[in-house]
Amino acid sequence: MNVIEVNNVYKSFKVYHDKGGTLKEKVLFKKRNRYEENQVLKGIDLNIKKGEVVGLIGQNGCGKSTLLKLMTKIIYPDKGTIEVKGKVSSLLELGAGFHPDMSGRENIYTNASIFGLTKKEIDNRIEKIIDFSELGEFVDNPVRTYSSGMYMRLAFSVAINVDAEILLIDEILAVGDSNFQQKCFERLRELKQKGITIVIVTHDTGTIERFCSRAIWLDKGLLQSDGKVSIVVDDYLRYMNLKRIDSIEKNHIEESREPENLETNKKENHSIAQNEIVEKEDVNNINYSDNRFGLKHIEITKAIIKNTEKEETRVLKGGEEVEIEIHYKVNKPLEEYVFGIGFYTLEGLCIYGSNTQLDRLKIKHTDNKGVVRYKIDRLPLLTGIYGLNIAVVDENGTPMDFIRNYCNFNVVSNDRSVGLISVKHKWIITDGGK
Amino acid sequence: MITGIKELYGYREMLRNLVRKDLRTRYKGSFLGFLWTFINPLLQLIVYTIVFSTIMRTNIDKFYMYLFVALIPWIFFTSSIQGGATSIITNKDLIKKIYFPRLIIPLSVVNAAFMNMLFSMVVVFIVLLISGIGLSKYILLLPLVMILEYLFVLGLSFMFSALNVYFRDLEHILGIITMVWFYLTPIVYGVDMIPEKYLGLFYLNPMTNMVIAYRDILYYKKVPDFSTFGSIFAWSVIFIVLGYVVFQNLQKNFVEEL
Numbered sequence A: 001m002n003v004i005e006v007n008n009v010y011k012s013f014k015v016y017h018d019k020g021g022t023l024k025e026k027v028l029f030k031k032r033n034r035y036e037e038n039q040v041l042k043g044i045d046l047n048i049k050k051g052e053v054v055g056l057i058g059q060n061g062c063g064k065s066t067l068l069k070l071m072t073k074i075i076y077p078d079k080g081t082i083e084v085k086g087k088v089s090s091l092l093e094l095g096a097g098f099h100p101d102m103s104g105r106e107n108i109y110t111n112a113s114i115f116g117l118t119k120k121e122i123d124n125r126i127e128k129i130i131d132f133s134e135l136g137e138f139v140d141n142p143v144r145t146y147s148s149g150m151y152m153r154l155a156f157s158v159a160i161n162v163d164a165e166i167l168l169i170d171e172i173l174a175v176g177d178s179n180f181q182q183k184c185f186e187r188l189r190e191l192k193q194k195g196i197t198i199v200i201v202t203h204d205t206g207t208i209e210r211f212c213s214r215a216i217w218l219d220k221g222l223l224q225s226d227g228k229v230s231i232v233v234d235d236y237l238r239y240m241n242l243k244r245i246d247s248i249e250k251n252h253i254e255e256s257r258e259p260e261n262l263e264t265n266k267k268e269n270h271s272i273a274q275n276e277i278v279e280k281e282d283v284n285n286i287n288y289s290d291n292r293f294g295l296k297h298i299e300i301t302k303a304i305i306k307n308t309e310k311e312e313t314r315v316l317k318g319g320e321e322v323e324i325e326i327h328y329k330v331n332k333p334l335e336e337y338v339f340g341i342g343f344y345t346l347e348g349l350c351i352y353g354s355n356t357q358l359d360r361l362k363i364k365h366t367d368n369k370g371v372v373r374y375k376i377d378r379l380p381l382l383t384g385i386y387g388l389n390i391a392v393v394d395e396n397g398t399p400m401d402f403i404r405n406y407c408n409f410n411v412v413s414n415d416r417s418v419g420l421i422s423v424k425h426k427w428i429i430t431d432g433g434k
Numbered sequence B: 001m002i003t004g005i006k007e008l009y010g011y012r013e014m015l016r017n018l019v020r021k022d023l024r025t026r027y028k029g030s031f032l033g034f035l036w037t038f039i040n041p042l043l044q045l046i047v048y049t050i051v052f053s054t055i056m057r058t059n060i061d062k063f064y065m066y067l068f069v070a071l072i073p074w075i076f077f078t079s080s081i082q083g084g085a086t087s088i089i090t091n092k093d094l095i096k097k098i099y100f101p102r103l104i105i106p107l108s109v110v111n112a113a114f115m116n117m118l119f120s121m122v123v124v125f126i127v128l129l130i131s132g133i134g135l136s137k138y139i140l141l142l143p144l145v146m147i148l149e150y151l152f153v154l155g156l157s158f159m160f161s162a163l164n165v166y167f168r169d170l171e172h173i174l175g176i177i178t179m180v181w182f183y184l185t186p187i188v189y190g191v192d193m194i195p196e197k198y199l200g201l202f203y204l205n206p207m208t209n210m211v212i213a214y215r216d217i218l219y220y221k222k223v224p225d226f227s228t229f230g231s232i233f234a235w236s237v238i239f240i241v242l243g244y245v246v247f248q249n250l251q252k253n254f255v256e257e258l
Helices: A023-026 A062-073 A103-113 A119-133 A136-140 A148-160 A178-193 A205-211 A229-278 B002-010 B012-025 B033-055 B063-090 B091-099 B103-132 B137-166 B172-181 B197-203 B204-216 B227-258
Strands: A002-016 A036-048 A051-057 A079-084 A088-091 A166-170 A198-202 A214-219 A220-226 A300-305 A313-319 A321-328 A334-344 A349-357 A369-376 A385-396 A399-414
Touching: A002 A062, A002 A103, A002 A198, A036 A062, A036 A198, A036 A220, A051 A062, A051 A229, A062 A079, A062 A088, A062 A166, A062 A198, A062 A313, A079 A166, A088 A148, A103 A119, A103 A136, A103 A148, A103 B012, A148 A178, A148 B002, A166 B002, A166 B172, A178 A198, A178 A205, A198 A205, A205 A229, A214 A229, A220 B204, A229 A313, A229 A399, A300 A399, A321 A334, A321 A399, A321 B227, A334 A369, A349 A385, A349 B103, A385 B033, B002 B012, B012 B033, B033 B103, B063 B091, B063 B103, B063 B172, B091 B227, B103 B137, B137 B172, B137 B204, B137 B227, B197 B204, B204 B227
Parallel strands: A051 A198, A051 A214, A088 A166, A166 A198, A313 A399
Antiparallel strands: A002 A036, A002 A079, A214 A220, A300 A321, A321 A369, A334 A349, A334 A385, A385 A399
């Protein structure tokens, strides 16, 4: 049985540039009443059955809160219909009608009456509500003497104890301390078991995964995905990751201009330094604590990180192909070159490193410049920021050009494991050790 | 409309709370408190008695009562529509926060004013007995007239409360309108003083017949004409239905307009 039916709902809000509410302003300043129409919902169709616990997710401004408000009938759709069958309790705005000078107990009566309870119904619940709020004897003090935590606890206790058939919740679980939150969740679970229909709006996919039986993802006023929690949440997270990559890249393009200049400056400095080093040719003079050090017989001119599409980037997707190109030039030919790369955490911990020697490759001198490519089929890093080290040494390991933290790069991974590396895995669950 | 009324019934505790708050807070902090509900009409009556029996003498017998029985329903009328007009805006915080049948708000204002009229009626009855006019058996018709006026006033309040959200000037315009309306209604004068050629126009004013009915029952101690009753009844039905429809249509955008 459907308890909530949303049929082809459209909703837009007028954003006035300068609103005049009086007749004079309406007549005289027609210009002032110019507004922009902000189309929030663009045709939503959905049915919610009795007993379902539905999580609405989506980024800011996607219309999820608007949809919830439509369900409570605080606002009405421009087009389409919404039918809600049964008594609704909304936890959108807690403490409606609370009067600071009245006691907690009196406020329970006022607040509960706004939820449509009769005096008798409130009388039957009052003890339960006070008990749940953990206010104890404070319930007879004026509400203005309450701490904000006590206030929210009282308000939440009323809203959750009105015995609604449908509960609409908007990002509320920030109520009180962690113990009280725990209690709220337990109460919600109890209600869920009783077959109460619950709709929750939240950004926290964790809440949805722990608690909901169905998830709906809204984006730009449209239903993107609806169904099994794990599938919808994964879809949503994947989309959000892509968005994040876009925005990080945009920032990089803006930022990259200045650092590049700095880099060239650095390079110039280095070339001066390099001349000195070349002149001295003293292995003992290498300062290993520098960010860049080496004898510079062979020099790295640049390194490029490329993604699956072979585009230069600083943002990579976990689990996808990555290529690191090392461009070099030779100042003084050597017998053999060894190229290496390394991934580091921002704290400087080496996660992974490899070089051509370890992989038993011998690279002889061929030309005065060249490119070496390091390629991974599946980038095994989890979401985070990492540093890239690049080095070229001779066959004895004497550093020629060693660049610590050549650049940082972002990884966005769909693997939700914790730590640094992504491991392909699965869980096998058997009963009783079978 | 029937589901709407059913829903309103479910919210009766909220309505009761709002009316009680209105009646209680009106005289909150004053020394005499709730007694003012009775003292106010009594003092008004004393003023009218002094003015009309010593300064502006008329040939109408016990003119202060003649005036007073018409003034009480008029005060109910004006305080309801003026309070009703601003009621939605006054309660906007509540309306934005949570759903409840919006009709409750103007309804509570009218109910509070109606309660005040009932208390004033107690004063009216006492003074009628003391002044020697006395009460007749036709007093039994008074509740009917009061209910019909209640419906008429309620309809108007629904309408003004909703319209005022969109045109905030309305509450100020209403002050002037009710003043003009007061003099176009036979309250300080009788229907017999209206020139013949304007009489038809005066009867178009719904409040004319309301006042006539009150005055017939309380002052003249007679049954109002059938035409008076018919007119009151018609206006009441028209306005309560019209007010309800206007309100329900306009209330959908309250939250966005407030």
